Amino acid sequence: MRDRRRVRHPAPPGLADAGALGRRPRVTVVGGGIAGLAAATGLAERGVAVELVERDDRLGGRVAGWPAWLPDGTAVAMSRGFHAFFRQYYNLRMLLRRTDPELRRLVPVDDYPLVDAEGRWDGFRGLPRTPPWNALAFALRSPTFGWRDLLRLDARAALPLAAVRVPETYALLDEVDAETFLRRINFPPAARHLAFEVFSRSFFAPPREMSAAELAVMFHLYFLGSAEGLVFDVPADTFPVALWDPLAGYLDARGVRIRTGVTVTGVEPLPAGFRLHTRSGSSDVDGVVLAADVAGLRRIVAGSPGLGTPEWRAAVADLRTAPPFLVRRLWLADPVAAGRPAFLGTGGRPPLDNVSVLDRFEASAARWARRTGGSVVELHAYAAQGSPEEVAGGMLRRLHEVYPETAGARVVGELSEWRADCPLFGLGDFARRPRVRTPVDGVVLAGDGVRVDLPVALMERAATTGWHAANCLLARWGLAGHTLHTVPTRGLLEPLHRLLTRSATSRRRPGSTQPPLHGGR
Template sequence: MDRRDFLRTLVTRTGIGAGVALSGAAGYLGYHQPRREFYVDPFAIGGEDLPERLEIPEKAVVVGGGLAGMAAAMELARRNFEVTLLEASDDPGGKLTGWEVDALGERFPVEHGFHGYFDQYYNLNELFEAAGVGDVFTPAPGYPVKFRERPLEVFGQAPKLFPLNILSVVQQSDSLDMLPILMNFKGMLPVMDMFRYEYGKTFSRYDNIDFMTFCREQGVYDPFLATVLHPFSDATMNRMEVLSAAEALRYFHFYFFGSPEALGYRITKQDCMTALVTPVMRMLEDMGVNVVTGARVSRLVAEGDRVRGVVTGIAGGQEVMRVPYSSVREGEWYAATSPEGVPVLVTLRTGEYVAFDATCTHMGCPVHPVDGGGFFCPCHAGVFDSEGNVVEGPPETPLAKLDVTLSGDQLVLRRSVAGEGEKMLECDYCVLASNVRGTREIIGRSALGRPEFEQRIAALGEADPYIVWRLWLDAPVSSADYPFYTVSGYTYTDSVSIFSRFQEPFISWSARTGGSVVELHAYAIAPEDIRPEAEIREVMLEEMHRMFPETRTASVLYDVFMQQDNFTRWAPGDHGNRPETETPFRNLMLAGDWVKVDAPVFLMEAAVFTGRLAVNAISRQESLRSTPLPIVSMEGMFA
């Protein structure tokens, strides 16, 4: 073979080799791209030939009117159950709820907090489609991150294909350059590890450490941590330092590495109560669901391995707690919490003891006394007068007064005999879709005699408190190019939504007045940053001024400041102990974003997914067809 023949052969062979290698890699990547699939449901039985509906209706009670409860109620009604949905608050929707405020001579809707609706929320989208919510969404133009010390970065609109999606994150970022990344490829290996998400392995390896430690121990490339992982993981509303690394890996798998939908998300053109919750509630009522709001479930009644009924209200005369009478002084409120977690306020008024159950009747947050008499609920700005009557805000029912008697040196606080009393609703099935606190209280009061289950419920926790602060300003936020920003590096603020950019009636109000309406969120406030409200307001205002300097000269015309601590906690070590869909009671199922599932779902999608799964578990017992549950890829590409 002469030299020319040798070279020709070499080029041909290596060319073919490279071609084969490339097409092999392309084939592998093509085959392993994240895709929408169906959850392998442990409760699914049989197939198309099974009946979808009961012939003779059975009674089902759903506790909690958030997304999990709404999804469960819809699935049960579709199967011909006679469904009662009990919601403690006067308004349904849970964390999607909303109400109206009188401000500046007009009436405005306010919501629990801005929400983004991601394209891979397949189960949530099916719920909204079934309710015919219509054209209520606008696609968000990207995912901008405002850093304290660095210029804005805009992510989003990433290609759906790996590795283009990860490359596009780097390419879209001004502070992440390909060359240093390639030189620091070791620091990117743990990021590649995120493509290996696999429920069993990921949770057994990483649930016991926090995500910050995971990133440090794995040596994640610092700029990638600061620019991408930190700001995005803050959106779990659990701080990285106390967030389970396994939950964080599931979160990134669900929102990015395992999702075929890239970072596409939508926002609502109207407040979510009007756009989403009301149509879903209307659908439920059309399907025959009996929706009862203002119905706080106090306990379950069980017999053997079945729940017989659900009790609302609290028996009159029942002792709540005792407090030493010497600690209660004339004109001052004494605050205490009962062993069951009921907040109480007691005072001496012109020689007479007065006590309240300090649980806000709107969504169950503790109220606190304010100067000049009366009480304020920091969760949704409910105002009560000194007799506990509603003055302003979303609550509709007065605070519950407690009867006070003196026994030795103790004041005994009891449920008022004149109160509502207990009512029991019998049921064949019950889906407990209350939030973490509600579920803990209900199970805590039920004396079920199942210590392991009760311990698992008692161990559920909430994340650090968060703040949602809606402000009406007398000037536009003219430097804001986006409706929503994730924020990184500030003491409090984690996101900013410019409602006057994307939602009515704020767009029209802004056009008429030249003002703007902004919502600041502060997630998972670290214990060392918990300060009096006035100080937090001052710092957050300063943070807004720094982000949008033109707001420095703007006046706040009206505002609604809400601080609460009811967000689900995903701390290291929590997962293994979490309660699952099924319980020791054959006819009691659990649903909510806190329920243990092996599927890659999170937040709103987890709420709806678990609501549907709970009804699939019931369907199995009744030999009914189950609902197929769409999910993103169950495992990472390289798992």
């Protein structure tokens, strides 16, 4: 939290502990990912009786980890892949500090280099922290961006990147796809592939399917709205060891009952409270946090015919998931060259999007590498096209291109995860997306697919909605909430926002067939 411009969102006032109410409210949190864990923490710390139920047999959601075995019987760890813990993820870090106050179980990755199909490299090491000099320095030292490119930019079309205003930017740009928006700016194609496309695909969708508003807010969150920088931290060991096992112990010490392997089938409103139905029974509670993934939330609401309004139920049913992605983890008999970065983003090399050398930072992988003399490498393909087998083969060929020494390395073992359960931030989705508060007093939503009118994304959106969901229920019972922090909600050139809005509005005059500059598909 080095950025002096970060915004503090004060907690709702109230009683410090539910014990002062005479009877402690009972809440079930459905979902043991980041959002559910944040909600459970926020409620339990105010003395609410919390039960957390998770469909899988582990905590962490899409940041979970689990044991696996190589063909020779060696025990190893597997997950859904690498995650970057950026310094501006204030609310996620607030959750992790509950068991790791100094965040010593996170270690920094000193650079985040990018390489494109022509072999041009970019990186973030040594950039100034203060906006806008960070973005300007990155652009001017990039091999794909020069002074002439800067002069060719359409400054007026590019203004939304520096004039971000959350949530108003969504009304301005959510109907435009990211690819079209970047073309309007006249952003150099090579730079577009090397920089913006790498980041847009980290939202699990290709630029032509991703909202330009999400792209603008992302640019604000990581660049022009934050002085925290783009260098990030990663867990020093597997996700369970570094993150979730300690947090489970923290919650257990505060009376939270954690049940894994439990599938919730519906929520039934009662005259006073709710009846939560699972495949093995039911229980009555005073409040519910639905922190399931998109498919899980749709299924639970579909199985709860008396819950919410028709409009709200339709919004939940309309939530979409992004195209599939593939994570392929390889245990190689030979080491990756010493000079290789721990994490590499790739542009223009489909289907490969990034490479992680896990033994550079994860203790479990490092122990295996020291013992065998090999290395542990992880490959990601976002918005994958083709069969899992085709994508896996393509990723391996691309790995051999960027790290040629791996071509001759024997594969000791490999594990893959093919998933399609991440939310899609598509065109026009923001206005339709359900919010944390629902039409039902006592039922709230949380998760990275839930709308929250703050400049957050990915894991930080999950954590923020989890804390916010807890605050909504705590306020219902007169209990104190938890203060949140974000990067500024307005960009450096935010005073120009009204000009942009007027421009977009004037172009929507009746009878016009011309799409607005900052709107339309």
